[in-house]
Structures are given as C-alpha cells and as structure tokens.
Amino acid sequence: MAGQLEGKVAFIAGAARGQGRSHALRLAEEGADIIAVDLCKDVDTIPYPLATPEDLAETVSQVEALDRRIIASQADTRDFEALEAAVEKGVAELGRLDIVLGNAGVVGPYKPLVEMTTAEWQNMIDIDLTGVYNTAKAGVPHIRKGGRGGSIVMTSSIVGFKVFPNTGAYMAAKVGLTGLMKSLAVELADDMIRVNTIHPTQVDTPMIMNQVHYDLFSGLTDRPGTREDFAPISQGMNALPIPWVDAKDISNAVLFLVSDQGRYITGVTLPVDAGAQIKY
Numbered sequence: 001m002a003g004q005l006e007g008k009v010a011f012i013a014g015a016a017r018g019q020g021r022s023h024a025l026r027l028a029e030e031g032a033d034i035i036a037v038d039l040c041k042d043v044d045t046i047p048y049p050l051a052t053p054e055d056l057a058e059t060v061s062q063v064e065a066l067d068r069r070i071i072a073s074q075a076d077t078r079d080f081e082a083l084e085a086a087v088e089k090g091v092a093e094l095g096r097l098d099i100v101l102g103n104a105g106v107v108g109p110y111k112p113l114v115e116m117t118t119a120e121w122q123n124m125i126d127i128d129l130t131g132v133y134n135t136a137k138a139g140v141p142h143i144r145k146g147g148r149g150g151s152i153v154m155t156s157s158i159v160g161f162k163v164f165p166n167t168g169a170y171m172a173a174k175v176g177l178t179g180l181m182k183s184l185a186v187e188l189a190d191d192m193i194r195v196n197t198i199h200p201t202q203v204d205t206p207m208i209m210n211q212v213h214y215d216l217f218s219g220l221t222d223r224p225g226t227r228e229d230f231a232p233i234s235q236g237m238n239a240l241p242i243p244w245v246d247a248k249d250i251s252n253a254v255l256f257l258v259s260d261q262g263r264y265i266t267g268v269t270l271p272v273d274a275g276a277q278i279k280y
Contacts, residue, residue: 003031004259009094011035011087013077013135014104016051018205019155021059022247023101023254028068030255032099035090036060036072037083039104043127045120047108048210069094077104077131083138091142098146099258100139102132102154102177107207110216113168121169128173133180136195140188149192151258154181155250156197158237158276160269174199178269185267194266196257201273202234202244239275 010027014020015036024034040053056072063070071093073086091097105128109120132154143150159167160174177197185195202208209227217233218225235243253272256262271277 003029004255004261005099006031008032008098009035009090009096010099010101010258011037011090011097011135011139012101012103013037013083013131014051014155015059015072016040016055017059018051018207019200019203019247019250020101020103021055021062022205022251023103024059024063024070025066026248026251026255027099027258028063028066028070030259031068033068033094034063034070034072035087035094035097036063036070037075037077037086037104038072039076040074043106043123045109045117045123046106048207048212050106051206077134078126080134080138083134087138087142096146097139097142098148098150100136100143100150100152101254101258102135102152104131104135105155105173105207107167107170108212110166112166116169124169125173125176128170129176129180132177136180136184140193143193144191150194151262152181152184152188152193152195153254153257154195154197156181156199156269158199158201158271158273160197160199161271161277181269182267189266194257194262194264196262196266196268196270198250198253198257199269199271199273199277200245200250201238201271201276203250204244204246208244237276237279238273239279242274245272245274 016038071090075082156177157174181197214225218229231243
C-alpha cells in the first residue's frame, strides 16, 4: 500500500538529530525522499552541544534503512547560498521538491534581553528566524517549477504564544516566524503552496534534554540536575499531566500538514503543546 507521500521529496533543515531526524524518518515512512541539511557544529553563543557530522550520517543511515533516498549536506541556514546549493543538488538527484521544513533552531542563553550581548541576540535571530526564511526561499523556486503545489512548515514554539522569563530573543524569533509564515501563505497561495507553523511544548530531544537545561530548570545548587529533576518543572508548563512530548508527536502533526489530509490548510499556527498554551 502506497504511503501518503509516495513519490514526493522533502527538504528538511536541522535534520541531523531531534525533531529534524524524526521528521525525515516519518516522512520517509510515508514514501518521501529527503534532502537533509544541518550545520553539524557548535555555535559559540549556544550553551549546549549541537549536532555533529556523525549525527547527520546516522539520519542518512536510518532513512536508507526505510528504502528511501536521501541527499545530505552540511550547510548553515544563515548562509543562503549554501542552502540554495544543497537544494539544487538534492533536486538534481531526486527530480523534484514538494515539501520544505524550516526546522533548524537553537535556544539560549537564558538572560534578560538588556543583558544579552550583540552576538547572543544576533545568532538567535539569524538562526531561528532568518535561517527559516532562507530555508523557505531556497525551496520555493523548485516547488513552483513543479507546478503541483506544495507545503512549507516552520517550527516555532509555545514561546511563540506565551512569555517565559529570560527567553526574549528566542521569543522574538519564534513570534517573528508567525508573521513570516502568514506573509508567505498569502504570497504563495496562487501557487497552491501552503505555509503553516507548528508550536511544540518541551520535546524529548537533545536541544532540551541536556545538562544546561537540567541545571537551569531544577535550580539545584548542591549537585547537578538530572532528567528526573527536570520532569516535574517541565510538566508544570503543560495542562496535560505529562512533562514533554516525543519528537514523533510533532512529526505526525507535520505529516498531517504536508499531506493531502491538510491540503486546504494554510496560514495556521498549530500547537502540539499538551495544553501549554491554555495553562495559566
């Protein structure tokens, strides 16, 4: 039985691990071939380790194990020319482009806006907002050329809806994605290219599950924090009694938006947040 995305090609930024890898695998399970990019190195203002070339190679291996094709490149979403080259390489190999996932993102450092350095602010905006714009811009000409329409999904956050202390730069980028998405949704509607944002709560991925966040949220001073210390703090954000969602929960929502099941959905901000948006 053919999958929901049989014969289609998806371009995914931030595909080396976490939500990006999960999206690549979920879409591949439904028949899509993948163009994958990731920076695969650390950023000096981000306080936790980012993905590695080995992580990207593992994504490639897992997609190929599903008997789907994948073209992977190390590319910085802040560098439009690098993204453009990666997409062109992928389309040359795979023949088309239908789906773009602007998923690459980072968080931190956590501090009041007036205490952030220029570099800390700029890296957050450049990666989490401009990088998503670059991802969409690199993909749109290829979707248009196919003449079949398509779908773009940008990864925002629950922080795109709610204020949390010391996350101002992250929030500025994630709220900015909503405006970017709505503008593109209108501008691309005549091409039947749908554009939406997805807004997760805490997700069980390396971006959240690391020592920096365990220590920060647990507030312990006598020992390092642990995942177990972090869980009740994280659960306090959500209305449903769970501390976080799985990456596959986000991937399933992405699949809905990019498949024919969501064929007339555009300009929408979709929370997958365990009720965090309504938690007061």
